Amino acid sequence: MAKTHVTMTINGQEVEALVEPRTLLIHFLREQMLLTGPHIGCETSHCGACTVDMNDMSVKSCTVFAVQANGANITTIEGMAAADGTLSALQEGFRMMHGLQCGYCTPGMITRAHRLLIENPDPTEDEIRMGIAGNICRCTGYQNIVKAIQYAAATINGVPFHEAAE
Amino acid sequence: MIPGRFDYYRPSSAQEAVALLAKLGDEARPLAGGHSLIPVMKTRLAAPEHLIDLGGIADLRGIKVEGDTVVIGAMTTQHDLLTSKLIAEHLPIIPETSALIADPQIRYLGTLGGNVANGDPGNDMPALMMCLDATFTVLGAGGERTIKAREFYLGTYYTALETGEIVTSIRIKAMSKATGYAYEKLKRKVGDYATAAAAVVLTVSGGTCTSASIGLTNVAETPLLAEDAAAALIGSSLDKAAIDKAVAAAEAITNPAHDARGTPQYRTKMAGVMLRRAIARAMTRAHG
Numbered sequence: 244m245a246k247t248h249v250t251m252t253i254n255g256q257e258v259e260a261l262v263e264p265r266t267l268l269i270h271f272l273r274e275q276m277l278l279t280g281p282h283i284g285c286e287t288s289h290c291g292a293c294t295v296d297m298n299d300m301s302v303k304s305c306t307v308f309a310v311q312a313n314g315a316n317i318t319t320i321e322g323m324a325a326a327d328g329t330l331s332a333l334q335e336g337f338r339m340m341h342g343l344q345c346g347y348c349t350p351g352m353i354t355r356a357h358r359l360l361i362e363n364p365d366p367t368e369d370e371i372r373m374g375i376a377g378n379i380c381r382c383t384g385y386q387n388i389v390k391a392i393q394y395a396a397a398t399i400n401g402v403p404f405h406e407a408a409e
Numbered sequence: 410m411i412p413g414r415f416d417y418y419r420p421s422s423a424q425e426a427v428a429l430l431a432k433l434g435d436e437a438r439p440l441a442g443g444h445s446l447i448p449v450m451k452t453r454l455a456a457p458e459h460l461i462d463l464g465g466i467a468d469l470r471g472i473k474v475e476g477d478t479v480v481i482g483a484m485t486t487q488h489d490l491l492t493s494k495l496i497a498e499h500l501p502i503i504p505e506t507s508a509l510i511a512d513p514q515i516r517y518l519g520t521l522g523g524n525v526a527n528g529d530p531g532n533d534m535p536a537l538m539m540c541l542d543a544t545f546t547v548l549g550a551g552g553e554r555t556i557k558a559r560e561f562y563l564g565t566y567y568t569a570l571e572t573g574e575i576v577t578s579i580r581i582k583a584m585s586k587a588t589g590y591a592y593e594k595l596k597r598k599v600g601d602y603a604t605a606a607a608a609v610v611l612t613v614s615g616g617t618c619t620s621a622s623i624g625l626t627n628v629a630e631t632p633l634l635a636e637d638a639a640a641a642l643i644g645s646s647l648d649k650a651a652i653d654k655a656v657a658a659a660e661a662i663t664n665p666a667h668d669a670r671g672t673p674q675y676r677t678k679m680a681g682v683m684l685r686r687a688i689a690r691a692m693t694r695a696h697g
Contacts, residue, residue, distance in 0.1 A: 247417060264417035264460065265450075286410050287448060289600060291514060300488070300517035306447045307518070310417050311440075311464060355514065376599040377512025 249313040253278070254322030262309040268302075269293040271309035272319060280320035280350045284379070291378030294351035295319050301358040303377070320350035323357065332398040333357055333391070342391030344382035352378050356392045365396060368407070412450035415458055419465045423548050423577050426461050430573040431550035433459040439575050440464070441484060441523030444515050469522070469577060472496060477583050483522025483576045487511070490521065499583035502590040502610065506537050509594045509606075525558070526576045528566040531602030535562055536632035537592060540608040540624030543581045549574035562631035588612050589695025591687040594626070595679050597670065603627040604670040605680035607659070609687040611642060613695040618642045623655070623687075628663040628680045635659040638684065647692055655688065656681040 246261040253276060260275055269286075272278045272295065281304055284292030288306040295304045296318040323331045333353045336342065343349045352375060359366065359374040366374060371392050372385070380388060390406060397404035420426040430437050437459035440446055449455040463469060469484035472495050479499050481490075487507040490496050496503050510533050511519060524534040525545065538545075538558035545556050550573055561569045570576070584590065594606035606626035612619045621642040623635040638659040645651030665676035 245416075263414070265412045265414055267411070267447075267451075270411075286451070288444060288515065291512070294514055301514045302517060303514045306444055306515075308417070308443070308447070310419075311443070311462060313419075359513075373599075374513060377514045 247310050247313070249310060251312055251314065252316045254318055264308060264310050266309045268295070268297075268304035268307040268309045268312050271312075272304060272317075278319050278321050281354070282347055282350055284347065284351075289379065290348070290351075291355060291375075292348050292351040294354045294378065296354055296358055299358070299361075301355045301377075318354070318357075320354055323353060331357070332395040333360070335398065336391035336394035337388075340387050340391040340394050342383065342388045343380075348378060348380045348382075352380065352388055356395065360392070360396055360399060365400060366392075368393070410451035412447070413453055413456040415456075415460045417460050417462065419462045421465050421467075423463075423466055423469060423575065426463055426466065427548050427550050427573060427575060429459075429461050430575070433461075435572060437461055441526075442486065442515075442518040442520045443523075444511065444519050445523065445527050445529065463522075463575065474499065474583065479581050479583050481521055481579045481581070483526070483578055484520050485522070487516035487519045487521070487524075488513075491516065500541070500581060502537065502541070502584070502592055502608065505590075506533050506592040506594075506608070509533060509592065509596070512600045515600070521579060522576045525561075525579065526568065526570060528562065528564075528568040530562075530565055530629065530631055531627045532632075533592070533594065533603065533606060533626050536606070536624030536626040536634075537608045538579065538581075538624075539632055539634045540610055540622045541581050541584075542622070543579050545576050546578045546580065547574045548577045553577070555580075559634055565630045584610065585612070587696040589691035589693070591690035591694070593683040593687040593690070595683055602670075605663075605665070605676050605683050607680065607683040607687045609684065609691045611647075611688070611691050611695060612697060613647070613692070614697045616646050618645050618647050618651075619697075623659065623684065625659060625663065625680055625684070628665040628676055630664070633662055635662060635684075637662070642688070647688070652685060652688055656684055659684050 250259045282292035284290035293304045438457035440462045470482045490507045543558040595604040608624040611621040621639040623639045625633040638655040641655040660681045663677045
């Protein structure tokens with residue numbers, strides 16, 4: 244079973260590699276590309292920790308073969324901050340709003356929220372909650388994750404962020 | 410979890426895909442969105458030697474209207490269905506259902522064709538396709554044929570598709586603006602299959618129900634078309650007695666599995682509750 248030659252753009256860099264067809268995208272990213280930001284949580288497409296952006300879609304990279312991503316444009320959490328290290332609005336939001344505790348789900352949460360805010364720059368709380376419904380957090384109870392995304396949306400839209408009263 | 414080894418093919422036309430399936434035989438499987446097949450490959454419940462990825466076939470993806478019929482390519486994703494203006498205008502019950510399938514990430518890749526062709530009674534689209542009297546166009550090495558959704562589902566993971574055939578498109582008559590509709594699904598959490606779900610489409614004229622169609626999800630070995638339940642509504646004023654009769658008729662044909670979602674008795678009752686809610690919501694949307 245021959246390896247397949249693939250090329251992809253990952254975080255703005257063109258890469259090429261040989262992959263076994265059965266190699267999952269998450270294993271390719273972590274083990275061959277050494278991008279360990281996307282995490283392996285459940286490995287059964289439930290938890291969303293492995294979420295990456297592929298061709299303008301949020302996908303669970305544990306349920307995509309690397310060969311399916313041949314030619315794709317991929318962004319992982321490593322590609323979210325600016326080249327000079329300046330955090331993205333979402334990363335800043337997670338920092339300011341304490342949107343994480345253990346941090347395991349955070350790369351998937353931020354990568355998913357990134358696509359959500361591109362598609363819907365001013366989401367309601369309900370839209371945020373449904374938008375991240377494919378990502379599981381076992382620490383926060385989601386409250387601060389939702390606030391972090393609201394914070395990022397406000398930043399992106401250039402309006403002041405007002406924390407909702409509880 | 411790493412799947413068994415396989416050879417990977419990415420044909421650029423449906424003809425090429427079915428020629429490959431015919432040549433490679435029983436050990437070949439088509440790959441659509443992959444969110445049913447890849448998980449079972451990871452657990453090695455499935456170990457195809459050849460995987461034919463349909464993702465490179467542009468002709469299989471897209472939505473168009475031909476006369477009074479909406480034609481949806483099999484590789485059209487749930488996300489496509491959720492964001493399509495044509496679907497919102499002509500078949501609004503489809504995005505209502507798509508929104509209840511899996512989660513956002515999975516909806517970007519999961520396809521209508523994969524959902525209908527897999528034969529999993531937990532999938533939501535099959536019962537909806539039966540409710541809407543959809544027709545599947547299928548292609549094999551021997552040529553093209555059509556199969557009605559209502560004649561497609563023969564058992565759990567057992568459909569009228571022959572080995573080597575793939576679904577290429579789904580044809581559905583557009584709903585009139587006056588049609589009432591609803592899909593109601595009970596699930597334990599986002600991403601879960603239905604404990605029970607019901608699809609209802611009905612029309613009303615002068616206070617009388619003039620047509621009705623009902624599909625039920627995940628309460629038997631196959632999706633169900635609840636014909637007696639629909640018949641109980643037609644000709645009625647959709648009063649409580651008629652709805653009670655329809656719910657009883659629907660509950661009578663269920664045969665749900667006993668699983669983590671509940672006992673057969675519970676899931677049967679939930680099918681009735683979902684049907685009652687779907688009828689109520691469809692009534693609020695029906696004009697005439």
